Every structure is written in structure tokens, then in C-alpha cells.
Amino acid sequence: MSARAITPTEGVRVYDSARRGSRILEEARALWKYRFLVSELVIRDIKVRYKRSILGVFWTMLAPLLNMIALTLVFSALLKQQIRNYPVYFMTGSIFWTFFSQTTSSAASQTQDSNEIAKRIYIPRSVFVASAIGVGLVNLVLSIVPLILILGATGYPLYATWWFLPISVFILMLFSAGVGFLLFTLASRFTDIREMYLVFIQTWFFLTPIVYHPSIVPAKFRLALWLNPMFYLVQTFRRPIYDGVLPSPTLLAASVAIAVLVFATGWVYFSHRVDEFAFRT
Amino acid sequence: MNTPAIRLGDVCVRYRVPRERIGSLKEYAIRWVKRRVTYDDFEALRGVSLEIEPSETVGLIGRNGAGKSTLLKVVAKVIPPTSGRVQVAGTIAPLLELGLGLHGELTGRENVMLQGALLGFSRREMKQRLVRIIEWAELQDFVDAPIRTYSTGMMARLAFSVATDVDPDILLVDEALSVGDERFQQKCLDRMEAFRSAGKTVLFVSHALAQIRENCRRAIWIHEGRVVRDGDSASVTADYHEWSIAAEPASLPPPEKISALSP
Numbered sequence: 001m002s003a004r005a006i007t008p009t010e011g012v013r014v015y016d017s018a019r020r021g022s023r024i025l026e027e028a029r030a031l032w033k034y035r036f037l038v039s040e041l042v043i044r045d046i047k048v049r050y051k052r053s054i055l056g057v058f059w060t061m062l063a064p065l066l067n068m069i070a071l072t073l074v075f076s077a078l079l080k081q082q083i084r085n086y087p088v089y090f091m092t093g094s095i096f097w098t099f100f101s102q103t104t105s106s107a108a109s110q111t112q113d114s115n116e117i118a119k120r121i122y123i124p125r126s127v128f129v130a131s132a133i134g135v136g137l138v139n140l141v142l143s144i145v146p147l148i149l150i151l152g153a154t155g156y157p158l159y160a161t162w163w164f165l166p167i168s169v170f171i172l173m174l175f176s177a178g179v180g181f182l183l184f185t186l187a188s189r190f191t192d193i194r195e196m197y198l199v200f201i202q203t204w205f206f207l208t209p210i211v212y213h214p215s216i217v218p219a220k221f222r223l224a225l226w227l228n229p230m231f232y233l234v235q236t237f238r239r240p241i242y243d244g245v246l247p248s249p250t251l252l253a254a255s256v257a258i259a260v261l262v263f264a265t266g267w268v269y270f271s272h273r274v275d276e277f278a279f280r281t
Numbered sequence: 282m283n284t285p286a287i288r289l290g291d292v293c294v295r296y297r298v299p300r301e302r303i304g305s306l307k308e309y310a311i312r313w314v315k316r317r318v319t320y321d322d323f324e325a326l327r328g329v330s331l332e333i334e335p336s337e338t339v340g341l342i343g344r345n346g347a348g349k350s351t352l353l354k355v356v357a358k359v360i361p362p363t364s365g366r367v368q369v370a371g372t373i374a375p376l377l378e379l380g381l382g383l384h385g386e387l388t389g390r391e392n393v394m395l396q397g398a399l400l401g402f403s404r405r406e407m408k409q410r411l412v413r414i415i416e417w418a419e420l421q422d423f424v425d426a427p428i429r430t431y432s433t434g435m436m437a438r439l440a441f442s443v444a445t446d447v448d449p450d451i452l453l454v455d456e457a458l459s460v461g462d463e464r465f466q467q468k469c470l471d472r473m474e475a476f477r478s479a480g481k482t483v484l485f486v487s488h489a490l491a492q493i494r495e496n497c498r499r500a501i502w503i504h505e506g507r508v509v510r511d512g513d514s515a516s517v518t519a520d521y522h523e524w525s526i527a528a529e530p531a532s533l534p535p536p537e538k539i540s541a542l543s544p
Contacts (some may be wrong), residue, residue, distance in 0.1 A: 015358055016368045016369075036398045036404045041395075047386070051427075071326075190305055192307060278354075279297060
């Protein structure tokens with residue numbers, strides 16, 4: 001058989017397994033091409049979740065509200081914490097943390113769930129992490145509604161610094177996507193990653209000042225706080241809404257640096273392992 | 282055009298199967314410490330070389346597990362080759378496992394959009410195609426019903442319609458026609474015929490030898506990951522048929538002998 005190479009003619013797309021170039025860019029291009037799939041997966045997730053339910057989409061708003069009431073009772077009555085307007089303090093932290101924990105643990109379980117499809121037809125697997133982030137974003141936007149209700153109900157000011165929210169959400173998205181890609185890739189080798197992560201994130205939650213104020217952390221544990229990346233991210237997220245001030249330049253710089261570093265690590269790790277997915281699970 | 286549409290050069294696909302299934306990190310750590318992570322290599326394709334010209338319709342035959350589906354997956358970019366080179370010129374429409382990703386709770390219309398997205402189409406393209414897809418599938422009256430209420434045949438029509446309402450250069454068909462009633466199967470064959478006469482390349486896996494003879498001029502017989510016969514579909518299918526009914530599976534001649542017999 002003569003070895004005639006396929007030479008690219010104009011207008012014809014050529015797939016050549018020997019000439020694929022950088023995986024980092026290749027995967028990014030593929031994700032961009034499949035962006036409609038990402039939005040369809042987000043839409044499917046939300047539609048399916050509320051089909052045949054009476055309250056429908058209101059569940060997403062109700063959950064943080066109920067959570068807030070329970071935790072307000074526990075922490076303001078039992079622990080007698082001195083936090084100004086605990087409901088607002090807690091809810092900003094809760095919205096922040098829920099996004100992070102939902103998206104990352106969903107990314108970890110997508111590995112298995114998506115395999116049914118992705119081992120049969122070509123789909124860039126990054127769409128599944130991206131859609132987990134997308135679903136989290138929709139939930140986050142929905143849970144802003146009860147937060148604003150609580151602001152109104154407790155007479156808390158709606159600070160002008162709210163305009164910063166999209167930026168802090170973007171930082172959070174970047175960080176979560178990075179962790180998501182790491183977990184998604186690791187879960188293709190080890191099926192217990194997800195379970196381990198769920199235990200880990202539970203502990204992480206209590207190590208991060210979500211339900212308590214960082215000032216109550218004793219001096220000897222301060223180091224643990226400073227080494228926790230989520231500490232910087234939650235402060236960045238909370239300050240404009242709760243304190244009515246923008247995050248300081250150092251805080252913002254720390255958050256952006258963490259998010260960019262984690263995202264880059266996750267993406268590089270994912271794209272270098274991407275060929276192995278087809279052979280695992 | 283004198284470049285082939287599909288070219289495989291000495292393609293191997295090797296699956297690494299851990300000898301004892303190690304699924305968790307904990308087990309892995311224990312075994313790694315004990316230096317006991319061992320693998321078996323399973324070779325699904327062992328050096329396949331072939332060229333398929335544009336506008337050729339080629340049938341792939343062989344026993345279950347011979348490597349036919351792996352071959353289609355390598356062409357469709359689902360699996361990267363372990364070694365060797367895969368080149369494909371043009372857009373691909375994979376008709377592999379129809380109905381993948383259909384969701385029972387979503388309506389027909391929603392599923393069409395989702396299926397299109399899974400195949401890599403953009404929102405704009407899908408909006409243009411939606412009506413035509415529904416019409417071809419003859420599901421106009423059911424588009425807004427959740428597809429859990431559909432019959433198997435209706436779902437197959439929907440999936441086939443989405444997958445083939447395209448203008449691909451290459452069509453990959455894997456046993457897709459085994460579902461649906463006769464009328465539907467005929468519609469599918471008609472559509473494949475339309476592809477063929479439009480000069481598209483069709484790669485077609487089937488166990489129905491009559492279908493292969495009828496639709497393809499060329500057939501490729503794959504056995505244990507190797508091409509054993511490649512040629513005129515009438516003679517390849519005849520040989521395959523003779524071989525597969527001739528003996529008990531245990532006493533099958535090794536493929537090397539068979540390829541020695543071929544011209």
C-alpha cells in the first residue's frame with residue numbers, strides 16, 4: 001500500500017493523530033468549539049432537576065434560606081458570637097462555599113457519569129467540568145435572591161461595592177475550575193477520589209471562616225488560616241457585600257494569584273492526561 | 282482529489298488492564314508500596330494499515346471483539362492510537378450507538394438540541410436544522426412531549442435524524458440500523474444511499490453480510506485486531522461466511538493462514 005499522506009486541501013478539516021501540537025491549546029480550542037454543549041448540559045441539569053416538582057426552581061433559593069435560619073439559631077444563640085447581623089454574614093459565606101463545594105464535587109463525579117457518552121463519541125471532556133461550573137453559577141445567581149431578601153428583612157444596607165461581585169465570582173470560578181479539573185482527572189485513575197474529597201471538604205469547611213469570624217481564631221492557629229487559600233477568596237467575596245469596602249490590593253492580589261495558579265495547574269494536568277481517559281474506567 | 286479520506290498507518294491500540302483491578306487510591310498505594318502493580322496489555326488493534334478513498338463505501342466485518350468498533354473509534358477521534366498514525370480528511374458524522382445521551386424527562390425538541398450539541402454543532406446550526414430534523418423523523422406531533430413517552434422506534438428515528446441531517450464528508454455507521462421497523466430501516470438505507478451518491482465516504486460495520494454486499498463495493502475483514510482480507514465485498518463476505526460456519530470457534534485457523542490464502 002502506498003503511503004500517501006493526507007495533505008490538507010483548502011476548506012477540508014484534517015485530523016492527524018501524529019500532528020496534534022500542544023494539548024493545552026488543543027483542548028482549549030475544542031472546549032470553545034463545544035461551548036453550545038456546555039450550555040445545553042447546564043440547561044439539561046436545571047430542567048431535569050425541577051421536572052415534576054411543585055416548587056421547581058424555588059428549591060435553589062429555599063435551601064440557603066433554611067440553612068441560614070438553622071445556623072443562625074445555632075451560632076448566635078449557642079456560641080454567642082459577636083458578629084454584626086449574623087444572617088447576612090453567614091449567607092454571603094454560605095453562597096460562596098456552596099458554589100465551591102458543589103462545583104468541585106460535581107466535577108469529581110462527572111468523570112464516571114460522562115464516560116458513558118465520552119467513550120463512545122468524541123467530546124472534549126472539559127465540557128463536563130465547564131458545565132459543572134455553569135450549573136454552580138446559575139445556582140449562585142439564584143441564591144442572591146434570598147440574600148437580598150434577608151438584607152431587606154434585617155434592614156442591612158445594600159452597599160455600592162456590590163458592583164465588585166462579578167469580579168470576585170470570576171476569581172472563585174477560576175479557582176473552582178482548577179480544583180475541578182484536578183479532581184476530574186484524578187478520578188479517572190482512582191474511583192475513591194470523590195469520597196475522599198467529600199470528607200476532606202467537610203473538614204476544609206470548618207477550617208475556613210464561613211460560619212465564624214476569623215478574629216476568633218486563636219493566635220497559635222493563625223498560620224493554618226493564612227495557609228488556607230479559601231481564606232483569601234472568602235474575604236475577597238465577602239468584603240464588598242458584608243463590609244461595604246473593596247478588598248485591599250494585597251488581598252485581591254493574593255486571591256487572583258491563587259486562582260490563576262490553581263486554574264493553570266488543573267488545566268495543564270488535565271490536558272496532559274486527556275488521552276488516558278479513553279483507556280480508563 | 283487523489284488523497285485518501287481516511288488513512289491508517291500501522292495503527293495499534295493497546296488497552297492496559299490492571300491484572301487485579303485496582304480502582305482506588307488506597308489499594309493503589311498499598312500495592313505500589315509492595316511493588317505489585319502489574320498490568321496485562323490487551324491489543325485491540327495490532328498494526329492496521331488501510332486507505333479509504335473519498336466516496337468509497339466500505340463494510341467492516343469480523344467476529345465480536347475483533348476490533349471493528351475500536352477501528353471506528355480511532356477514526357472518530359474517540360480513542361487516540363497507541364502507536365501508528367491516523368489521518369482523516371473532512372468532517373465526520375458518527376452514527377455510533379444511536380440515542381446516546383437522550384434524556385427521558387426532556388422533550389423531543391430539547392433532546393434534538395442536546396443531541397446536536399453532543400455532535401459538536403453550534404446553537405445557530407441547530408436552530409436552522411431543528412424543523413427539518415423533526416420532519417424527517419416524523420415526530421411533528423410529539424416534539425413537546427417528554428421522550429420517556431416515546432417508543433423505541435421513535436427514539437431511534439429522532440437520533441438517526443439528528444445524526445444524519447448534516448453534510449459530513451465521512452459517515453461512520455456501527456450497527457445503527459438494527460433498530461426500528463422495516464420502514465425506518467429502509468429510510469435509513471435510503472439516506473445512506475443518498476450520502477453515497479453525493480460522493481461521501483461511508484464506513485459501515487454490520488453483521489448482516491447481505492447488507493454489506495448490497496451497499497458496499499469493498500469489504501474489510503478484521504480478525505484479532507488485524508486486517509485479514511481487504512477487497513471486493515462479494516468475495517470477502519463469502520470467505521468470511523464460509524470461515525465462520527466452517528468450524529467450531531476453538532478450531533479456527535489463525536488469521537495468518539487466512540491472509541496467506543487471500544490474493
